[in-house]
Amino acid sequence: xxxxxxxxxxxxxxxxxxxxxxxxxxxxxxxxxxxxxxxxxxxxxxxxxxxxxxxxxxxxxxxxxxxxxxxxxxxxxxxxxxxxxxxxxxxxxxxxxxxxxxxxxxxxxxxxxxxxxxxxxxxxxxxxxxxxxxxxxxxxxxxxxxxxxxxxxxxxxxxxxxxxxxxxxxxxxxxxxxxxxxxxxxxxxxxxxxxxxxxxxxxxxxxxxxxxxxxxxxxxxxxxxxxxxxxxxxxxxxxxxxxxxxxxxxxxxxxxxxxxxxxxxxxxxxxxxxxxxxxxxxxxxxxxxxxxxxxxxxxxxxxxxxxxxxxxxxxxxxxxxxxxxxxxxxxxxxxxxxxxxxxxxxxxxxxxxxxxxxxxxxxxxxxxxxxxxxxxxxxxxxxxxxxxxxxxxxxxxxxxxxxxxxxxxxxxxxxxxxxxxxxxxxxxxxxxxxx
Amino acid sequence: xxxxxxxxxxxxxxxxxxxxxxxxxxxxxxxxxxxxxxxxxxxxxxxxxxxxxxxxxxxxxxxxxxxxxxxxxxxxxxxxxxxxxxxxxxxxxxxxxxxxxxxxxxxxxxxxxxxxxxxxxxxxxxxxxxxxxxxxxxxxxxxxxxxxxxxxxxxxxxxxxxxxxxxxxxxxxxxxxxxxxxxxxxxxxxxxxxxxxxxxxxxxxxxxxxxxxxxxxxxxxxxxxxxxxxxxxxxxxxxxxxxxxxxxxxxxxxxxxxxxxxxxxxxxxxxxxxxxxxxxxxxxxxxxxxxxxxxxxxxxxxxxxxxxxxxxxxxxxxxxxxxxxxxxxxxxxxxxxxxxxxxxxxxxxxxxxxxxxxxxxxxxxxxxxxxxxxxxxxxxxxxxxxxxxxxxxxxxxxxxxxxxxxxxxxxxxxxxxxxxxxxxxxxxxxxxxxxxxxxxxxxxxxx
Numbered sequence: 001x002x003x004x005x006x007x008x009x010x011x012x013x014x015x016x017x018x019x020x021x022x023x024x025x026x027x028x029x030x031x032x033x034x035x036x037x038x039x040x041x042x043x044x045x046x047x048x049x050x051x052x053x054x055x056x057x058x059x060x061x062x063x064x065x066x067x068x069x070x071x072x073x074x075x076x077x078x079x080x081x082x083x084x085x086x087x088x089x090x091x092x093x094x095x096x097x098x099x100x101x102x103x104x105x106x107x108x109x110x111x112x113x114x115x116x117x118x119x120x121x122x123x124x125x126x127x128x129x130x131x132x133x134x135x136x137x138x139x140x141x142x143x144x145x146x147x148x149x150x151x152x153x154x155x156x157x158x159x160x161x162x163x164x165x166x167x168x169x170x171x172x173x174x175x176x177x178x179x180x181x182x183x184x185x186x187x188x189x190x191x192x193x194x195x196x197x198x199x200x201x202x203x204x205x206x207x208x209x210x211x212x213x214x215x216x217x218x219x220x221x222x223x224x225x226x227x228x229x230x231x232x233x234x235x236x237x238x239x240x241x242x243x244x245x246x247x248x249x250x251x252x253x254x255x256x257x258x259x260x261x262x263x264x265x266x267x268x269x270x271x272x273x274x275x276x277x278x279x280x281x282x283x284x285x286x287x288x289x290x291x292x293x294x295x296x297x298x299x300x301x302x303x304x305x306x307x308x309x310x311x312x313x314x315x316x317x318x319x320x321x322x323x324x325x326x327x328x329x330x331x332x333x334x335x336x337x338x339x340x341x342x343x344x345x346x347x348x349x350x351x352x353x354x355x356x357x358x359x360x361x362x363x364x365x366x367x368x369x370x371x372x373x374x375x376x377x378x379x380x381x382x383x384x385x386x387x388x389x390x391x392x393x394x395x396x397x398x399x400x401x402x403x404x405x406x407x408x409x410x411x412x413x414x415x416x417x418x419x420x421x422x423x424x425x426x427x428x429x430x431x432x433x434x435x
Numbered sequence: 436x437x438x439x440x441x442x443x444x445x446x447x448x449x450x451x452x453x454x455x456x457x458x459x460x461x462x463x464x465x466x467x468x469x470x471x472x473x474x475x476x477x478x479x480x481x482x483x484x485x486x487x488x489x490x491x492x493x494x495x496x497x498x499x500x501x502x503x504x505x506x507x508x509x510x511x512x513x514x515x516x517x518x519x520x521x522x523x524x525x526x527x528x529x530x531x532x533x534x535x536x537x538x539x540x541x542x543x544x545x546x547x548x549x550x551x552x553x554x555x556x557x558x559x560x561x562x563x564x565x566x567x568x569x570x571x572x573x574x575x576x577x578x579x580x581x582x583x584x585x586x587x588x589x590x591x592x593x594x595x596x597x598x599x600x601x602x603x604x605x606x607x608x609x610x611x612x613x614x615x616x617x618x619x620x621x622x623x624x625x626x627x628x629x630x631x632x633x634x635x636x637x638x639x640x641x642x643x644x645x646x647x648x649x650x651x652x653x654x655x656x657x658x659x660x661x662x663x664x665x666x667x668x669x670x671x672x673x674x675x676x677x678x679x680x681x682x683x684x685x686x687x688x689x690x691x692x693x694x695x696x697x698x699x700x701x702x703x704x705x706x707x708x709x710x711x712x713x714x715x716x717x718x719x720x721x722x723x724x725x726x727x728x729x730x731x732x733x734x735x736x737x738x739x740x741x742x743x744x745x746x747x748x749x750x751x752x753x754x755x756x757x758x759x760x761x762x763x764x765x766x767x768x769x770x771x772x773x774x775x776x777x778x779x780x781x782x783x784x785x786x787x788x789x790x791x792x793x794x795x796x797x798x799x800x801x802x803x804x805x806x807x808x809x810x811x812x813x814x815x816x817x818x819x820x821x822x823x824x825x826x827x828x829x830x831x832x833x834x835x836x837x838x839x840x841x842x843x844x845x846x847x848x849x850x851x852x853x854x855x856x857x858x859x860x861x862x863x864x865x866x867x868x869x870x871x872x873x874x875x876x877x878x879x880x881x882x
Binding site: 074082083086087138142145290302304326330357364365367370371373374 | 480481482483513521522525526529530531532533534549550551577578579580581582583584585586588589592593697698699700701734735736741744745748751752772774775801802805806808809811812813815816818819820822
């Protein structure tokens with residue numbers, strides 16, 4: 001229980017491993033591209049499908065439709081209603097996971113080799129012929145609403161929601177993809193069907209597979225599974241402006257520990273300085289005990305259990321963000337220290353020693369990410385969505401190594417904006433003036 | 436047909452298995468002369484390893500009045516030793532591209548690093564060092580005590596659900612330390628001092644009270660040699676106390692609690708029953724309970740979901756949980772979350788009616804077959820996560836089980852019959868041994 005696990009290193013860099021991961025591009029007979037790592041040592045396959053757009057494709061006034069639709073995919077398909085469907089899936093010992101994010105809808109499947117055909121037939125029905133029975137809609141809607149109500153009284157969720165709204169306003173990034181109690185309450189079956197049509201299309205599809213399957217088998221499989229998808233879905237919205245200004249926003253909430261999130265404008269994943277910024281963040285607040293924020297806020301002063309920062313370059317906007325929690329009478333000091341560290345880093349940058357340590361860590365940690373078929377499949381799909389080359393794995397550490405002290409410190413001065421850093425604090429903070 | 440995995444073990448000192456079928460779970464076990472037990476789980480697919488040390492000491496081993504000291508000590512083990520500066524161990528792991536962390540529970544405290552496969556020597560050098568050589572200052576104590584209090588704020592004080600869970604445990608266990616939270620009661624945490632931490636450390640941190648688990652791209656012979664070099668030099672603690680815990684008296688009356696908090700958005704009912712844990716050489720009852728939990732509340736096809744979420748939409752969620760891995764008597768738990776407009780009273784009555792109905796009707800044989808099929812498949816999927824296998828052994832060996840028990844468990848699960856499951860349900864799900872909690876909105880306080 002030493003580190004609070006909400007350290008969001010994830011985001012961007014799908015930092016793949018060493019020589020062991022041999023990715024091969026497979027183009028199916030119908031022309032669908034997939035990345036494959038063939039590994040027959042365990043008789044199962046992990047298959048990752050991702051559709052760009054995600055909950056940002058919600059039609060106006062239908063917030064939460066894509067999230068609810070995604071939740072309904074496991075509630076029956078073809079001739080099988082929810083319960084027979086679930087029993088069929090169990091009998092195959094396969095698992096299909098669904099996730100809707102602001103940039104994509106993901107389907108993560110895992111199936112034994114001996115059941116591959118049957119599992120794929122069921123998954124095909126799930127994607128093409130979900131039932132969306134009214135009873136299931138009402139049941140799952142009830143679960144979503146229950147969860148939205150809980151979020152409304154959870155300080156972490158309140159902080160995220162407030163920050164999101166301040167940063168992105170009316171853009172889909174500015175609101176919860178799960179919708180609001182009102183919007184979800186008013187969704188109809190037609191809205192769900194429309195959401196399904198908006199998401200699942202070939203022009204936004206990315207595929208990764210890892211495990212006990214050959215290229216030929218995979219090609220046939222993805223054609224059977226995905227070949228009949230429509231060519232296109234709903235248009236992806238334009239970029240979101242980042243409307244953050246510096247200062248402190250306080251949302252009063254009666255709870256003993258204040259929860260703060262903070263952020264400013266960020267840097268795009270394809271920006272030439274991205275790697276320098278990534279290394280910079282590792283020193284400032286990346287997910288380890290060695291970061292300056294952890295050292296100053298936790299190790300020296302004991303003000304928090306966890307403090308972190310991360311780059312969040314999403315498809316439609318880039319921000320640089322972080323979080324911390326401290327008792328109501330100590331959060332003001334924590335925020336002061338974070339603001340000071342932000343300013344200090346902007347002004348004086350990192351030392352050669354810090355740079356070296358960050359690089360050693362980032363390059364050495366590289367193989368640790370490849371721990372399992374599903375994880376590798378997910379990373380490969382992320383690489384495709386970021387338009388990274390298939391040999392990225394072999395070149396990635398060199399890009400980290402190539403970052404110089406001058407690069408990092410130039411980027412520190414350009415990127416870090418202590419005057420533009422916004423804190424959103426939920427709780428009853430003492431001695432913390434809001435603006 | 437799913438092949439049952441052959442899990443391979445050589446228990447005794449000397450040599451290591453020559454089974455090289457690399458699509459099998461390769462587990463080797465041996466003991467050093469000073470009593471340190473060592474488990475090696477091989478997976479040569481990637482050049483990575485995980486190094487863990489598990490101490491058979493957790494919050495339930497703490498002295499009265501010092502709750503939280505096991506977890507506090509876990510934090511303090513990242514401070515200085517005779518040869519390492521405070522924070523140097525983590526910094527060294529990071530500088531080698533690795534990650535490290537630790538965790539504490541009722542029955543164990545564990546420390547681990549994930550690093551490239553050629554760094555085992557260094558990891559063992561540092562981990563064995565802090566088994567006996569920590570050097571703490573009063574400044575460490577003050578600052579880190581603030582950190583654990585903030586950790587408690589974050590995990591517990593800021594969450595009505597967590598506070599409710601703490602109260603549920605406290606009334607479930609009248610006479611056993613499982614009723615005290617792992618992180619500690621706040622007032623006792625605030626009073627923890629250097630001597631509390633050092634006393635726990637001197638008593639429990641010793642090779643004869645530890646299990647070393649190394650998984651990944653490693654050879655057992657190499658692990659053995661390095662373990663001997665680093666850990667082998669540390670003497671056993673001859674005064675290691677036997678793990679004697681107090682026992683719960685028989686529960687003879689149902690217990691009930693209502694917990695109110697203004698921060699509750701979604702009220703629910705929580706129910707727990709004292710239940711037997713997995714015991715070495717006697718895991719059958721626990722296996723029946725494990726399957727009972729799956730059948731009653733393991734997902735959308737479970738009995739409670741069927742009754743409460745499908746037949747009647749009286750609940751938005753229901754779930755049943757049983758973890759048999761504990762040194763002492765554990766619990767069998769369930770939660771039901773009422774649908775909009777349904778009271779806690781109604782949803783609790785529906786849950787109890789469903790339980791009675793289940794015991795009367797018996798187990799659906801097809802459901803049992805499906806669950807057993809999934810358990811067999813899980814053994815295949817598990818091989819994709821060698822650290823998960825390593826954790827399973829570490830946890831088992833810290834809670835009174837043996838390597839043989841871990842390896843027998845899958846077959847014991849497969850052998851459980853429908854009759855045994857119903858018998859287990861009759862034994863455990865009794866009204867007079869129930870603990871029921873309602874988590875409710877505090878209506879008196881405006882939000």
